[in-house]
Amino acid sequence: MIKDILKNNLTPIDEYIFGTADLTGLIDKKFGEYRFGISIGKRLDDRIIDSIVNGPTMEYYEYYNQINKELADAAGIIKNELKKSRVDSIVIEPTTSICSKELEKNLSTLTVDVSHKMVGTRAGLGWIGKTDLFISKKFGPRLRLVSLLINQKPDNDFYPIDKSRCGTCNICVDKCPAKAANGLLWDTKTHRDTFFNAHKCSDKCRELAKQRLNVDKRICGLCISVCPIGKKNDKRFTAASTRS
Ligand code: B12
Incomplete structure (x- = not known):
């Protein structure tokens, strides 16, 4: 039923991926019975992403705002449709402003209450x-995410992904202008801070956005642009996406 609601309301459907997740024990107790998740990803435009070569472009920045709005609107529609089927939900917005109360509270860790990426891995996407x-199987990192929390177990099985499939590829590590990653592979037992320095990334995103766009935001996108998975006609893309 939930999958039908998603399929019927995400248009055009080939620009989206979606899945459901069991988040029991993975999110704050304050969410109570809302311990199941829906992950939705919207594909990003190849031309705009490919044009990120030395840092963020004004076109990418405007597009980023537009996609955030599109995803928030889509999540609102899904919430209403779920409600009609007697499923209550909480929308986790696509982004959290660095000045927002939630992130301000967590500025020392650069962490928010619900990680979209975690909902995505638990949904097996x-x-x-x-x-x-x-890195989604279908679009690589070329997508933005939104999540909903629901208080009913979806009527399908879950096939979470527990470890990285990046293997020996180090392209994003080498190209990161902040040198924020050390090349270690992720798995569910490895905390972000073991392999990625979010503060270095944040500072560089801010510097680049100021320099290139004259805005006080954290925008970069180079790691998205250089990843071979999701790039058109890339062999690795096909290999990664066909493994379940
Ligand atoms: C805070 C934040 C930032 C901070 C910190 C980034 C970071 N990596 O943590 C700063 C300002 C640096 C930042 C920068 C950027 N951000 Co940002 N950011 C966020 C935000 C608001 C929260 C992320 C968070 O809580 N991190 C805390 C850590 C602990 O969690 P995590 O990194 O999300 O994921 C960990 C867990 O999920 C865990 N995990 C995953 N599965 C499982 C399963 C189990 C069982 C367990 C135990 C754990 C686990 O593994 C991960 C690594 O440890 C999210 C939106 C959101 N609500 O998720 C966007 C988000 C992560 N940002 C995004 C983007 C695109 C960017 C930028 C490219 C900026 C830009 N648009 O140009 C850069 C690139 C950053 C990068 N390479 O990671 C996208 C990522 C899309 C993608 N394909 O991954 C997100 C998801 C927004 C969105 N709606 O799509 N961001």
């Missing part, structure tokens, strides 16, 4: 790459 991006 992808894994975490070496520069801490969510």
Whole structure:
């Protein structure tokens, strides 16, 4: 039923991926019975992502705002449709402003209450790459995510992904302008800070956004642009996406 609601309301459907997840024990107790998740990813435009070569572009920045709005709107529609089927949900917005109360509270760790990437791996849609991006089987890291928490177990099985499939590829590690990653592979027992320095990334994103766009935001996107998975006609893309 949930999958039908998603299929019928995400348009055009080939630009989206979605899945459901069991988040029991993985999110704060304050969410109570809302311990199941829906992960939704929207594909990013190849031309805009490919044009990120030395840092963020104004076009990418405007697009980023537009996609956040599109995803928030889509999640709102799904929430209403779920409600009609008597499923209550909580929308976790695509982004959290660095000045928002939630992130301010967690500024020392750069962590929010619900990680979209975790909902995505639990839904079996992808894994975490070496520069801490969510690498989806279908679009690689070329997507933005939104999540909903629900208080009913979805009527399907879950096939979470527990470890990285990046292997020996180090392209994003080498190209990261912040040198934020050390090349270690992710798995569910490995905390972000073991392989990725989010503060170095944040500082560099801010510096680049100021320099290139004259905005006080954290924007970069180079790690998304250089990843071979999800790039059109890349052999690794096919290999990764066909493994279940
Ligand atoms: C805070 C934040 C930042 C911070 C910190 C980034 C970071 N890596 O943590 C800063 C300002 C640096 C930042 C920068 C960027 N961000 Co940002 N950011 C967020 C935000 C708001 C929260 C992330 C968070 O809580 N991190 C805390 C750590 C602990 O969690 P995590 O890294 O998300 O994932 C860990 C867990 O999920 C865990 N995990 C995964 N599965 C499982 C399963 C189990 C069982 C367990 C135990 C754990 C586990 O593994 C991960 C690594 O340890 C999210 C939105 C959101 N609500 O998720 C966007 C988000 C992560 N950002 C995003 C993007 C695109 C960016 C930038 C490219 C900026 C830009 N748009 O140009 C850069 C690149 C950063 C990078 N390479 O990671 C996207 C990522 C999309 C993708 N393909 O991965 C997100 C998801 C927003 C979105 N709606 O799509 N960001």
